[in-house]
Amino acid sequence: MSDAPTRSRILYIDDDPVLARLIQKALARVGIEVVHAPDATEADRLLLGEKFSAVVLDHYLPSGTGIDILARMRAAGSKVPAIYVTGSSEATVAVAALKAGADDYVIKSATEEFLPLLERSIRQAIVKLELEEARDRADAETHAARARAEMLLSEVHHRVANSLAMVQSLLRLQAQASASEEVRTALAEAQGRIGAVAAVHRSLYLGNEGRQVELGTYLRTMLSDFTATLPSEVRLEVATVPVHIGADRAVCLGVVVSELVTNAAKYAWPGGTGGRLSVTLAEGRDGKGRLVVADDGIGSSPLSESRGTGLGRRLMRAMVDQLGGTVEQPDTARGTTVVIEFETECETVG
Incomplete structure (x- = not known):
């Protein structure tokens, strides 16, 4: 038997004092202190x-059993x-003990193998418990660290949301204070673009762990905010299927949709x-x-013509290019239709 690196203290429960004394001496030599309990009453007290x-x-004790x-x-x-x-000859007893919560069993015998087997079983059981306790501590620390991270992330989300809302409010105030229609239009468009980014932020905050956005939900959320800014005569209809996509790609698509919706509201029905x-x-x-x-509406060519500063058209082109997608404007009998196809990087759920 090998020397023990640290001293362990075990309780040995047996009504045989001779065997108990033999085990005490043998295990003491390898650094294991043995406390003897001759019966269940003393064992419970200890x-x-x-x-x-x-x-x-x-197993067999003066009153009851080890089980x-x-x-x-x-x-x-x-x-x-x-x-x-x-x-x-007590295999059924060993099985019953394991079912009752024993970590191991050792066959009692008069051979030289009994004490080394007992020592090894004791050490293995102690190491197993130490590993389990270390795992539990690590799990608790991980849960605590995650809780702290989630709290910090929540605070970051809150601050970012407030900052985006503040920028939108400042742009709205500047637009209201400006005497130039061109400036008001440009500020309103900038406000819409920031709104697209804010909508992605809300989608991330509501349960995507910062990695992906369910694009259909995101677009509906973003466009519900747009509805309040559209003329009452414009009927906005939204239909989506669930599509999961990276957050950065969702921002690109959000900007594209906001530009197209804004342009349509401004130019598709010039008579109001x-x-x-x-x-x-x-x-x-x-x-x-x-x-x-x-x-x-009356139809237009938003992919080839510039209206106003042309910034919106350039932004839309840049966003589609960043997506590695394609944008087309098919011929239609009435109005304007723009079709964008893009890689989702995930399966589309139909």
């Missing part, structure tokens, strides 16, 4: 008042390792009559996402 690294139980003691230990929540000692404006997200070819923005 377990209640003292601390042990492990417990070794014999009775073991059952009381586990019922009280004790995790102290327990090694059951049985005779060579209004009409139908739709945004549709569907599954495209080869598993790609397909985004369609259409109106029933």
Whole structure:
């Protein structure tokens, strides 16, 4: 038997004083202190008042069995390792002990192998418990660290949301104070673009762990905010299927949709009559996402003509290029339709 690096203290429960003394001497030489309990009453008293690294139980005792003691230990929540000692013909007893919560069992015999086997079983049970406790501590620390991180992330989300809302409010105030229609229009467009980014931020905050956005939900949320800024004559209709996409790609698509919706509201119905404006997200070819923005207005060529400063058109082109997607304007009998196809990087859920 090898020398023990640290001293362990075990409780040995057996009504055989000679064997108990033999075990005490043998294990003491390898750094294991043995406290002897001859019966269940003394064992219960010691377990209640003292601390042990492990417990070794014999089956037959003056009153009851070792399984009775073991059952009381586990019922009280004790995790102290327990090694059951049985005779060579008592396999059913060993199985019952394991079911009752024993960590191991050792066959009691008069051979030289008994004590080394008992020592090894004790050490293995102690190491197993130490590993389990270390794992539990690591899990607790991980949970605590995650809770702290979530609290900090929540605070960051809150501050970012406040900052975006403040910038939008400042742009709105500046637009209201400006006497120039061109300046008011430019500030309103900038406000819409910031709103697209803010909508992605809300989608991330509401449960995507910062990695992905469910694009359909994001677009509906963003466009519900847009509805308040559209002329009352414009009927905005949104239809989507669930598509999961990276947050940075969602921002690009949000900016594109905001530009197309804003342009349609401004130019599709110059007489102020209004009409139908739709945004549709569907599954495209080869598993790609397909985004369609259409109106029933007078028709235009937003992909080739510049209106105002042309910044919106350039932004839309840049965003689609960043997505590695394509943008087309098919011929339609009425109004303007723009079709964008893009890689989702994830499966589209139909």
